[in-house]
Amino acid sequence: xxxxxxxxxxxxxxxxxxxxxxxxxxxxxxxxxxxxxxxxxxxxxxxxxxxxxxxxxxxxxxxxxxxxxxxxxxxxxxxxxxxxxxxxxxxxxxxxxxxxxxxxxxxxxxxxxxxx
Amino acid sequence: xxxxxxxxxxxxxxxxxxxxxxxxxxxxxxxxxxxxxxxxxxxxxxxxxxxxxxxxxxxxxxxxxxxxxxxxxxxxxxxxxxxxxxxxxxxxxxxxxxxxxxxxxxxxxxxxxxxx
Amino acid sequence: xxxxxxxxxxxxxxxxxxxxxxxxxxxxxxxxxxxxxxxxxxxxxxxxxxxxxxxxxxxxxxxxxxxxxxxxxxxxxxxxxxxxxxxxxxxxxxxxxxxxxxxxxxxxxxxxxxxx
Numbered sequence: 001x002x003x004x005x006x007x008x009x010x011x012x013x014x015x016x017x018x019x020x021x022x023x024x025x026x027x028x029x030x031x032x033x034x035x036x037x038x039x040x041x042x043x044x045x046x047x048x049x050x051x052x053x054x055x056x057x058x059x060x061x062x063x064x065x066x067x068x069x070x071x072x073x074x075x076x077x078x079x080x081x082x083x084x085x086x087x088x089x090x091x092x093x094x095x096x097x098x099x100x101x102x103x104x105x106x107x108x109x110x111x112x113x114x115x116x
Numbered sequence: 117x118x119x120x121x122x123x124x125x126x127x128x129x130x131x132x133x134x135x136x137x138x139x140x141x142x143x144x145x146x147x148x149x150x151x152x153x154x155x156x157x158x159x160x161x162x163x164x165x166x167x168x169x170x171x172x173x174x175x176x177x178x179x180x181x182x183x184x185x186x187x188x189x190x191x192x193x194x195x196x197x198x199x200x201x202x203x204x205x206x207x208x209x210x211x212x213x214x215x216x217x218x219x220x221x222x223x224x225x226x227x228x229x230x231x232x
Numbered sequence: 233x234x235x236x237x238x239x240x241x242x243x244x245x246x247x248x249x250x251x252x253x254x255x256x257x258x259x260x261x262x263x264x265x266x267x268x269x270x271x272x273x274x275x276x277x278x279x280x281x282x283x284x285x286x287x288x289x290x291x292x293x294x295x296x297x298x299x300x301x302x303x304x305x306x307x308x309x310x311x312x313x314x315x316x317x318x319x320x321x322x323x324x325x326x327x328x329x330x331x332x333x334x335x336x337x338x339x340x341x342x343x344x345x346x347x348x
Contacts, residue, residue: 107344121336141307142330142333229345
């Protein structure tokens with residue numbers, strides 16, 4: 001079975017619609033592959049994971065993608081810079097010390113990189 | 117002979133001038149290499165391929181780059197989202213089901229990725 | 233020792249703060265790795281390297297990062313397009329004929345790519 005691995009990198013809040021549409025399209029198109037998808041947010045984009053922002057976040061979409069195996073990641077440096085407490089994050093969000101390190105390591109493990 | 121392979125990813129209409137200048141500079145600089153270049157447009161950027169938009173499109177530049185081997189690709193999801201009929205596309209544009217899948221597959225085949 | 237290699241690609245002046253913060257965070261987080269970092273500026277972003285722009289440039293930050301091994305690169309096509317003379321560049325900036333070729337070559341040498 002064909003293997004596909006990719007990290008989506010998101011920096012700005014206004015890009016979330018596009019990123020989630022991209023991920024949905026990929027899941028649809030790559031149904032017969034062994035697919036691994038990780039969405040890594042740093043800079044201001046991490047605010048999307050803050051449950052207090054429940055007007056902005058389309059929780060259903062995120063949870064459905066997560067149930068299909070998509071991993072959502074937040075950069076801890078960006079959380080601190082935006083005064084976001086970890087306990088306010090959506091449950092399924094993983095926190096890494098630095099988003100950029102995570103992106104480098106994933107590419108070194110053979111993941112493709114997409115910056116929508 | 118050195119081999120160079122790269123996909124350029126374009127998301128927004130306003131980026132076309134920069135992408136085409138980047139591609140031209142690469143062709144100029146990499147004349148003594150075995151060069152493969154693919155330009156993949158998704159989201160609103162696919163509108164550039166629509167022949168009805170002939171005021172916007174610099175057809176000469178695109179055709180010259182295509183004659184030099186540059187492959188231009190459109191994401192079918194983006195065409196549908198922008199109500200663009202395939203028969204209105206420039207002749208030499210290839211359509212793929214999902215631009216993001218194409219980008220992942222090309223990177224898995226050793227292509228570099230540039231997002232101007 | 234784990235090896236990490238990455239090129240940061242910067243196109244617009246307004247992205248410099250984010251790129252330099254990203255690089256600092258990476259250096260901090262990857263202290264126990266064999267880390268190679270290159271920052272490649274093309275398009276309007278090369279103006280940051282112009283010493284005449286000393287109000288804009290945070291020279292201290294750049295020099296400290298350079299002393300820690302970060303390589304700063306300018307695209308010659310972009311310098312010409314912005315009428316910047318090479319002798320006005322910061323001393324430690326390297327000039328390459330085409331930024332896009334440098335980005336492709338680095339990825340072919342195993343460098344990850346980040347476009348903040």
